Amino acid sequence: MNDAILSNPKAPRVRRAAALARKKERQEQGRFLVEGPQSVRELLAHRPELAEVVYASMGNEPWQHEVDRLASEAGVRIERATDEVIAALGETVNPQGVVAIARVWEADLAEALQVARLVAILHEVRDPGNAGTVLRAADAAGADAVIFAGESIDPFHPKVVRSTTGSLFHLPVVVAPTLAAAVGAASTAGLTTLAADVRGDELPVAQAEGTLGGRVAWVFGNEARGLSEADRALTDRSLKLPIYGAAESLNLATAASVLLYATAFAQRA
Known part of the structure; x- marks a missing residue:
């Protein structure tokens, strides 16, 4: 886990991640956004090899311990971020405090x-x-x-x-x-x-x-x-x-x- 708190919603890596809301960017980067604790938990539990990084808020939310544990077990980096950064990464009106970036895959x-x-x-x-x-x-x-x-x-x-x-x-x-x-x-x-x-x-x-x-x-x-x-x-x-x-x-x-x-x-x- 990175101890530094990501606080700038206009930071280049935040803007690059937020751009994944667009299909063209998903195709070019080969990545996509996973928003919300339920979806992030399922990503880490069932397809952890796809997860690259998890951005999570600093609050003491009920889901945080499990997300932290699953990410740690899978060797996936967790970065703490402010609510403003989480909001910039996602598309929901009421952000749920956690967004992951995962690699696109395609089954045969x-x-x-x-x-x-x-x-x-x-x-x-x-x-x-x-x-x-x-x-x-x-x-x-x-x-x-x-x-x-x-x-x-x-x-x-x-x-x-x-x-x-x-x-x-x-x-x-x-x-x-x-x-x-x-x-x-x-x-x-x-x-x-x-x-x-x-x-x-x-x-x-x-x-x-x-x-x-x-x-x-x-x-x-x-x-x-x-x-x-x-x-x-x-x-x-x-x-x-x-x-x-x-x-x-x-x-x-x-x-x-x-x-x-x-x-x-x-x-x-």
């Missing part, structure tokens, strides 16, 4: 799918909150990988990282150049590819047929446009959640969570 697509039973593929998903929530739901449902395909948001965007609350560090995350590449790799690995689409068959039909009990890769499309006809044609089948009430539809993150859990239940039945 074929390797991630080789023995996977449940996978989520995001295609042109642009909202960071939605993307992070789907990744978190996939983790909770026991998925083996999440693939960001085509023009989907960068999985290392600060808001995506925060929304996952640490799930980003629990399972392989892959960036695929196109939906065709992601679906093709899933099919090659032996997974049934299912498009989540309102024009598909109703989910209970597929459940009764046993479709969800095998190895499944779900494809979730853009929040506003969903999946095009060409996108759906890449997959084995399209399925939709029935609406039993008066709601017009479900948002992406809610629908994805239900479908991932329905598949997890079927696979464990």
